[in-house]
Amino acid sequence: MEESESASDKPRPWQSYHTVYTNAKAGMDGVDKEKVQRVVYEMSKGSKYFENEERKEALIRQKIEHMRARAAKLSAADLSHYQKVADKRILELDSTRDLSRIWLHVDMDAFYAAVETLSNPSLKGKPMAVGSMSMISTANYEARKFGVRAAMPGFIARELCPDLIFVPTDFKKYTYYSDLTRKVFWDYDPNFMAASLDEAYLDITKVCEERSITGAEIAEELRSRVHEETGLTCSVGVAPNRLLAKVCSDINKPNGQFVLPNDRMAVMTFISSLPIRKIGGIGKVTENILKGVFGISTCEEMLQKGSFLCALFSHSSSDFFLSVGLGLGGTDTPEARFRKSISSERTFSATEDAALLYQKLADIAEMLSADMQKEGLSGRTLTLKLKTASFEVRTRAVTLQKYISSSDDIVKHASNLLKAELPISLRLIGLRVSHFNEDKGGVSGDPTQKTLTTFFKSVDASRRTGNDQRSLGSDLSDLHFISEKETAISLDNNETCHHEFGDPFERKHLSDMDDKNCISSINACEMEKIDELSSNKTAAMVNTADVKERTTKSPKRDLSRVSEDDSSVQREPEDSNPDRLNKEPSTSGNEEFFSLNQMEMLFWVDDYKCSLCGAELPSSFVEERQEHSDFHLAERLQEEESGTGLSSLIPRLRIVPEDCSGSQNRRKKHKSSPKQGMHLPIDSFFTKKSSGQ
DNA sequence: CTACACATT
DNA sequence: AAACAATGTGTAG
Ligand SMILES: Nc1ccn([C@H]2C[C@H](O)[C@@H](COP(=O)(O)OP(=O)(O)OP(=O)(O)O)O2)c(=O)n1
Ligand SMILES: [Mg+2]
Numbered sequence: 001m002e003e004s005e006s007a008s009d010k011p012r013p014w015q016s017y018h019t020v021y022t023n024a025k026a027g028m029d030g031v032d033k034e035k036v037q038r039v040v041y042e043m044s045k046g047s048k049y050f051e052n053e054e055r056k057e058a059l060i061r062q063k064i065e066h067m068r069a070r071a072a073k074l075s076a077a078d079l080s081h082y083q084k085v086a087d088k089r090i091l092e093l094d095s096t097r098d099l100s101r102i103w104l105h106v107d108m109d110a111f112y113a114a115v116e117t118l119s120n121p122s123l124k125g126k127p128m129a130v131g132s133m134s135m136i137s138t139a140n141y142e143a144r145k146f147g148v149r150a151a152m153p154g155f156i157a158r159e160l161c162p163d164l165i166f167v168p169t170d171f172k173k174y175t176y177y178s179d180l181t182r183k184v185f186w187d188y189d190p191n192f193m194a195a196s197l198d199e200a201y202l203d204i205t206k207v208c209e210e211r212s213i214t215g216a217e218i219a220e221e222l223r224s225r226v227h228e229e230t231g232l233t234c235s236v237g238v239a240p241n242r243l244l245a246k247v248c249s250d251i252n253k254p255n256g257q258f259v260l261p262n263d264r265m266a267v268m269t270f271i272s273s274l275p276i277r278k279i280g281g282i283g284k285v286t287e288n289i290l291k292g293v294f295g296i297s298t299c300e301e302m303l304q305k306g307s308f309l310c311a312l313f314s315h316s317s318s319d320f321f322l323s324v325g326l327g328l329g330g331t332d333t334p335e336a337r338f339r340k341s342i343s344s345e346r347t348f349s350a351t352e353d354a355a356l357l358y359q360k361l362a363d364i365a366e367m368l369s370a371d372m373q374k375e376g377l378s379g380r381t382l383t384l385k386l387k388t389a390s391f392e393v394r395t396r397a398v399t400l401q402k403y404i405s406s407s408d409d410i411v412k413h414a415s416n417l418l419k420a421e422l423p424i425s426l427r428l429i430g431l432r433v434s435h436f437n438e439d440k441g442g443v444s445g446d447p448t449q450k451t452l453t454t455f456f457k458s459v460d461a462s463r464r465t466g467n468d469q470r471s472l473g474s475d476l477s478d479l480h481f482i483s484e485k486e487t488a489i490s491l492d493n494n495e496t497c498h499h500e501f502g503d504p505f506e507r508k509h510l511s512d513m514d515d516k517n518c519i520s521s522i523n524a525c526e527m528e529k530i531d532e533l534s535s536n537k538t539a540a541m542v543n544t545a546d547v548k549e550r551t552t553k554s555p556k557r558d559l560s561r562v563s564e565d566d567s568s569v570q571r572e573p574e575d576s577n578p579d580r581l582n583k584e585p586s587t588s589g590n591e592e593f594f595s596l597n598q599m600e601m602l603f604w605v606d607d608y609k610c611s612l613c614g615a616e617l618p619s620s621f622v623e624e625r626q627e628h629s630d631f632h633l634a635e636r637l638q639e640e641e642s643g644t645g646l647s648s649l650i651p652r653l654r655i656v657p658e659d660c661s662g663s664q665n666r667r668k669k670h671k672s673s674p675k676q677g678m679h680l681p682i683d684s685f686f687t688k689k690s691s692g693q
Numbered sequence: 694c695t696a697c698a699c700a701t702t
Numbered sequence: 703a704a705a706c707a708a709t710g711t712g713t714a715g
Contacts, residue, residue, distance in 0.1 A: 049705050056698095135706050137702090150702085153705045196702055283700050314713080343708060381694085391705085397695055430707085 014041030017050075018057065020284055021152055023277065026235075026253040027110075027144035036147035036160060043156045052391035060285055064292040071293060071308055079307050086306030086322065093323050098240070098331045099262040102205045102215045104188070105237045105245035106222065108181065108198035109254035113140035114232050115177050116167045128165040129157055137169055141254065174198075180230045188222060191333065198234075201242050203333065219257040240267060243329025247278050271327035272300035279324050290321075299325050342377055343385075344368040345430025350389035352425035360429050361418055362411050368431050369407035378405035378437050384417040385430035396421065403437040 019040045022033040044050040074082075108114065112130040117123045117140065127143035129136045133154035146161035158164050178197040185192045189202035204218050211218075215238035226234050233255040237248025240262045251258040260270050276299055277287045290296040293312075294305045302309065302325030309318045323329075344367045348360060361384075372378065382404070383397040396417040404410060414431055 044705085047705080053705095059698095131706095132704095134704060151706090155704050199702090281700065285699060316712080337710095339709075340711095341709065345707060347706065383695090393697080395696060399694065428706090432709090 012038075013045075014038040017041045017044070017053075018284075021147065021149055023284075024275075025144070025149060026250060027141045028147070028149070030145060031147045033147075039147075039159050040152075040156055043159055048390050060288060064289055067289065067293045067312060070312060074308075074311055078311060082307035082311040086310045086318075089310065089319060090303060090306060090322055090326065093319065093328060094326055097264070097326070097328060099264065099267075100205070101203055101240065101331045102208055102262060103239055103242050103245040103331065104202045104204045104215065104219060104222070105239075105242065105249040106181075106185065106200050106202070106226070106234050107236075107246075107249045107253065108226075108232055108234045110138055110140050110144075111198035111232075112138045112169060112174055113143075113167075115173050116170070118177075118231050119173065120167075123165060123167070126165055127161050127163060128167060129154065130167050130169050132166065132168065133158070139164075177230050177232060181226050181232070181234070184222065184225045184229055187225075188218060193334070201245065204238070214259075216257070216259045219259065223255075223257060239329075241327075241329030241331045243280060243324075244270070244327060245329075246280055247274065250278070267327040268300075271325070272298065274299045276302070276324065281320070282324070299327070301325075339375075340436070341379075341432050341434035342368065342372055342375070343383075343430060343432035344371060345385055345428060347387070347428045350425050350427040352389075352423055354422055357418065357422075357424075357426060357429065358415060361414055361431075362407075364429055364431050365410040365414055366407045368433065369405060369410055372405045372433060377433070378403040379433035379435045380404070380437070381433065381435040382410065382413050382417070383432040383434070384414050385428070385432065386418075386421060386424070386426055387428035389425040389427050391427070394421070399435065404433070 014037050017037065017040070019037060021040055022028075022031075022036050044053075113128055116128070116130055123140075125142060127140065127146060127148065129139040129143050129148055131137040131154055136148065136150060136152050136154050136157055138150045139148040139157070143157070143161055143164055146157075146164070148157040148161050148164060154166060174197050178194075181198075182192075182194060182200065185194075185200050185202055188204055188207050191203065193201040195201060202222075204215060207213075207218060208215060219236040219238050223234055223236055226232065235249050235253035235255060236257040237245045237251065237260075238257070239245040239248050239260040244260055244267065248258040248260050260266060275297060276282050276290060277284075279299070282290075290302075294301075294308050296302060296305055302321045306318075306322055306325070309321050313321065344364050346360065346364055351357065380401075380403050381397060381399045383395050386394045386396075388394070398413055398417060400413065404413070410431060410433070418429075
């Protein structure tokens with residue numbers, strides 16, 4: 001506020017620092033962005049963190065310059081060619097539009113903060129943030145008025161709002177309330193996809209039909225039911241696909257809803273003036289690049305600049321951008337995917353003491369190994385992640401001949417990787433294991449499928465548009481199946497963080513955009529479905545409706561993890577830990593879902609009784625519930641097994657195909673697959689080569 | 694495959 | 703004083 005200087009000559013260095021904290025977000029209406037910018041800058045400048053941010057920004061600026069130069073070099077002939085390419089792709093994409101489904105996205109308002117206020121009403125009306133001085137998970141709307149928001153360090157937030165009250169995170173609480181909301185969601189779509197503890201996607205097509213009522217009415221009813229059951233408010237978005245529904249739920253947040261009719265014209269009108277940054281998958285960097293290089297700020301401009309996008313970006317990236325311009329998104333259903341990697345990392349005060357670093361490494365290996373054991377995982381690729389004292393991140397990986405999972409094996413190989421980096425001053429060490437064996441995909445026919453998939457790639461790939469992905473399994477009401485993980489961490493005191501897993505919604509792609517290509521993906525998803533397994537045997541039993549065509553969603557598992565770490569704070573019972581670190585309850589529990597879900601759905605009636613066997617377990621017994629669901633899962637798996645022949649299964653089994661290369665999407669772009677050149681050879685040549693010089 | 698970058702919660 | 707953690711995905715080489 002007051003930057004009282006009227007003088008225009010005064011230097012304002014903070015204006016050059018681009019924080020993400022001033023981006024539009026619900027509750028940021030009357031915020032004095034200039035002040036936030038200045039305070040964040042003042043609190044940041046001179047720090048190692050800040051210097052690294054500046055370095056990264058400089059690289060992005062370079063990237064933009066480079067792309068600009070390439071765009072400027074395109075000849076009239078090139079542009080003419082790409083215009084044709086773009087027009088053709090737009091037509092193809094548009095032909096995949098499916099306006100037959102009605103998707104609803106629910107997003108709880110200031111979730112963690114709202115839950116904390118329920119348990120401590122005295123917080124009502126006061127600016128409050130959930131998290132620590134190091135990191136804030138979220139803030140209530142009173143605090144947001146000051147510019148305080150998720151992902152902001154607490155010490156900076158306090159500067160913006162001196163009276164800010166800090167409340168440590170308590171995942172058990174959030175999981176409990178999340179389960180309550182899911183119970184409501186389940187009534188509208190038993191196959192709903194949970195995107196995180198506080199978000200979910202529901203395909204309400206069927207409910208609307210059966211009850212002959214509109215999406216708006218369902219939204220209204222669902223919101224009031226959620227409020228009745230939990231005392232919490234949420235915001236809803238209803239649209240023809242998930243990508244749009246997600247955007248819509250943010251429009252009238254908090255405690256509001258927005259319905260986008262299943263009408264092509266309505267969609268195009270809506271999407272046209274929409275800032276691209278509102279689309280999931282388009283973050284700070286992508287926004288800057290599209291704006292800086294092509295002057296694109298709104299979705300409709302994606303179509304207008306289609307020729308440039310096709311000329312400078314990879315096929316998948318440009319397809320994604322074009323589909324955004326058309327307002328396309330995922331309308332299909334499920335598929336659950338299994339985790340592809342598991343990792344653990346820790347931040348500590350920077351040190352260059354090799355012995356100390358090796359000790360930290362061993363600690364992390366221990367935690368990771370423990371997490372892997374909980375899920376019976378073992379993998380061949382080990383990746384060491386390092387963050388230097390200057391915040392520079394490095395990764396070093398090795399792919400082994402054999403699968404490893406023991407702490408000793410991990411430490412052994414990780415030490416070799418670290419050794420090559422010494423001497424070095426680090427502030428974080430992390431380890432990730434991927435290339436699993438376990439899950440392997442067993443189940444019927446995977447191998448075959450993969451192969452086939454490969455072939456199809458070009459072909460069918462087709463996709464269906466949109467895609468999102470999702471994840472989650474969905475359902476299950478209670479159990480949180482899905483798992484979301486949230487983690488909180490703590491550093492010194494308690495910091496917390498968290499996060500959940502993903503939601504997969506729409507796109508992913510991204511990547512670095514670099515000059516040539518970048519991003520991509522869009523559709524995708526498809527993939528094989530696992531269904532084989534699950535659906536087969538089990539599915540048969542229950543299925544709710546069965547249908548949706550194929551399997552319906554399967555569950556997904558998820559990942560969750562936890563780590564514990566040093567001490568710190570609380571942790572609850574074990575695995576799930578409390579705040580600080582993350583936690584999530586479940587862990588292995590998730591896996592079950594998928595099967596459970598499909599088949600019968602294990603559900604906690606009245607929130608305490610198992611729908612399958614009547615056993616009573618209050619939702620606060622997170623772990624116990626997991627074990628319980630595991631038990632049922634195991635039952636099902638056995639049944640399945642006998643049928644399919646999987647043999648070892650363990651709890652998690654199912655695996656999905658996954659394969660490394662990405663089957664699903666196909667689009668990965670040329671890169672990996674040599675073959676695909678078919679469709680875009682021309683583009684590729686021009687794009688990369690000729691223009692690039 | 695490896696390394697890196699981006700995104701999301 | 704103080705800037706997380708976990709996962710997925712794309713891409714270049
Ligand atoms: N960087 C982030 C983003 C989110 N969260 C947590 C806290 C949120 O309560 C929860 C849900 O995320 P949302 O993005 O939906 O944010 P909120 O629900 O808090 O607020 P909103 O009202 O904007 O949805 O996830 C977090 O810990 N760190
Ligand atoms: Mg929310």
